[in-house]
Amino acid sequence: MLILAIDTSAVASAALVSDDAPESVVASFATEDTRSHAEVLAPGIEQLMAEAGLDGADVDAIVTGVGPGPFTGLRSGIVTARTLAFVWNKPLYGVMSLDAIALEVAESTDAVPEFIVATDARRKEVYWARYTLADAQLPQLLDGPHVGFAADLPDLPVYGAGAGIYADLVKAVPEFSSRQPEALSLGQFALARLDAGEALLDSTPLYLRESDARVPGPRKRAL
Amino acid sequence: MNRTQHSDRPLVLGIESSCDETGVGIVRGTALLTNTVSSSMEEHVRFGGVIPEIASRAHLDAFVPTLRQALADADVTLEELDAIAVTSGPGLAGALMVGVCAAKALAVATGKPLYAINHLVAHVGVGLLQGGAGGPDAGPGSLPESGLPENSLPENLGALLVSGGHTEILRIRSITDDVELLGSTIDDAAGEAYDKVARLLGLGYPGGPAIDALARSGNAKAIRFPRGLSQPKYMGTAEEPGPHRYDWSFSGLKTAVARCVEQFEARGEDVPVADIAAAFQEAVVDVITSKTVLACREHGITELLLGGGVAANSRLRQLTGQRCSAAGIRLTVPPLSLCTDNGAMVAALGAQLVMAGVAPSGIGFAPDSSMPVTTVSA
Numbered sequence A: 001m002l003i004l005a006i007d008t009s010a011v012a013s014a015a016l017v018s019d020d021a022p023e024s025v026v027a028s029f030a031t032e033d034t035r036s037h038a039e040v041l042a043p044g045i046e047q048l049m050a051e052a053g054l055d056g057a058d059v060d061a062i063v064t065g066v067g068p069g070p071f072t073g074l075r076s077g078i079v080t081a082r083t084l085a086f087v088w089n090k091p092l093y094g095v096m097s098l099d100a101i102a103l104e105v106a107e108s109t110d111a112v113p114e115f116i117v118a119t120d121a122r123r124k125e126v127y128w129a130r131y132t133l134a135d136a137q138l139p140q141l142l143d144g145p146h147v148g149f150a151a152d153l154p155d156l157p158v159y160g161a162g163a164g165i166y167a168d169l170v171k172a173v174p175e176f177s178s179r180q181p182e183a184l185s186l187g188q189f190a191l192a193r194l195d196a197g198e199a200l201l202d203s204t205p206l207y208l209r210e211s212d213a214r215v216p217g218p219r220k221r222a223l
Numbered sequence B: 001m002n003r004t005q006h007s008d009r010p011l012v013l014g015i016e017s018s019c020d021e022t023g024v025g026i027v028r029g030t031a032l033l034t035n036t037v038s039s040s041m042e043e044h045v046r047f048g049g050v051i052p053e054i055a056s057r058a059h060l061d062a063f064v065p066t067l068r069q070a071l072a073d074a075d076v077t078l079e080e081l082d083a084i085a086v087t088s089g090p091g092l093a094g095a096l097m098v099g100v101c102a103a104k105a106l107a108v109a110t111g112k113p114l115y116a117i118n119h120l121v122a123h124v125g126v127g128l129l130q131g132g133a134g135g136p137d138a139g140p141g142s143l144p145e146s147g148l149p150e151n152s153l154p155e156n157l158g159a160l161l162v163s164g165g166h167t168e169i170l171r172i173r174s175i176t177d178d179v180e181l182l183g184s185t186i187d188d189a190a191g192e193a194y195d196k197v198a199r200l201l202g203l204g205y206p207g208g209p210a211i212d213a214l215a216r217s218g219n220a221k222a223i224r225f226p227r228g229l230s231q232p233k234y235m236g237t238a239e240e241p242g243p244h245r246y247d248w249s250f251s252g253l254k255t256a257v258a259r260c261v262e263q264f265e266a267r268g269e270d271v272p273v274a275d276i277a278a279a280f281q282e283a284v285v286d287v288i289t290s291k292t293v294l295a296c297r298e299h300g301i302t303e304l305l306l307g308g309g310v311a312a313n314s315r316l317r318q319l320t321g322q323r324c325s326a327a328g329i330r331l332t333v334p335p336l337s338l339c340t341d342n343g344a345m346v347a348a349l350g351a352q353l354v355m356a357g358v359a360p361s362g363i364g365f366a367p368d369s370s371m372p373v374t375t376v377s378a
């Protein structure tokens, strides 16, 4: 199975993963900055496909990170994935974006049985989720995702860029302190779950916050 | 595929997402095949105005269904398209982002060339669509008899665009590469002023239709509200124009209406809502049309196209028509479904660019929420 994975919950990234490839990696790219999704995502995907010598017909499924993440960037990846899936007539799945980092934690030598993944939610908050880990298994989501202040996180090791920003408030794991969710790990996570016969999400974004809109109150009368 | 074989009547799909309408339109040359629109307007009613984040969320969910519907309505496949066009600005940044990313994905998935298009110029491009081949949404009668001749714009063309998001007067020498902004609002758009005043008067959203309807039973002369930027220091003369000769300002007008309402309330009198609505509408329409006709006269514009959602306003249509005919200016008003934001206008301008041999934009451009009208395509 060949999956095209896309995640724009923080940086813009895309990857081709396949269970026929070593470590399941066919090709991938990720930007460093978090504000150029509209410019770089489509050219990145086009180049990825061209360099791998693949076109839409070769793809078996499309996977998109559904956040949480800053809204405008998050939507750019989801609408891209939805459109590609529509045109190529392929199944579309969603994966919670923090799962991408959780998988990298599980595969690292720093892994602990219970941990937090956190990314920057701006406005002095983090997006976070709590995972448990058992030998030779995918990380299991125990709680979340949530949005909140770093100081209020459970007292566990925290992995990801959200920990790096608030290293004075949380038990940040240094090796992961600038790690962002990326499509490669997201795609690998999706592939592993599908191979294990487990379900994925649909492509509904996990905004976690309402829009800031307020219903205006009644106008004050002069008397 | 040989793309040049269709260059005389290219099949173009246009995508619009700059405000609260998700639009997908398809044209073949100047013939309209479909104009499919999904609006999030209802979701903004309780807020009394367009909420950008709510509009963006709605675009994300409406895009693929709207695209699917448009292809079905026009009975065309993506493979048949010659090009794709998308609004890349001006507009709400987060809303533009959804349409632009969708259009780029469509271009990647189909291999079709993509044009990044100026929303304001697209409002003018819709005037080039022919009435006869109008799709199901083109409206009864479609384009009026004064519709512009096929495939070419008249000499001395101007456009007055009035909506909830913009208020501009443009001069168009070439729709593909020479558009000039003569004047615009320096604060609120006219439609925005309608929404704010409607709220002051306890009317519903959108404010335009509510005020237009109520104004019919009011006396527009009962109160006189200010016409913004019409004092000599702003106007200057034709020879030595002031800093805002063809510009508008509506924020002072909104304040004047608020003060007027407060004065009636402070005196314990009933607020004459219909009179205020009529007087407000007269102030807006008077200053829009007088400055437009002035700009037309002083720039030799003899053909004027009216666009934008406020083109639905009965008094604006009436007074623009009267003043244009008195000044010898021929006025064209497209059907309302083509005046409000839609994908057909984007497709129409895209087709003009293809026919003019303009190079596509590629897929590396960024949406530009303040794209100037001098940039017809990115």
Ligand SMILES: [Zn+2]
Pocket: B119, B123, B163, B165, B166, B308, B340, B341
């Ligand atoms: Zn518009």
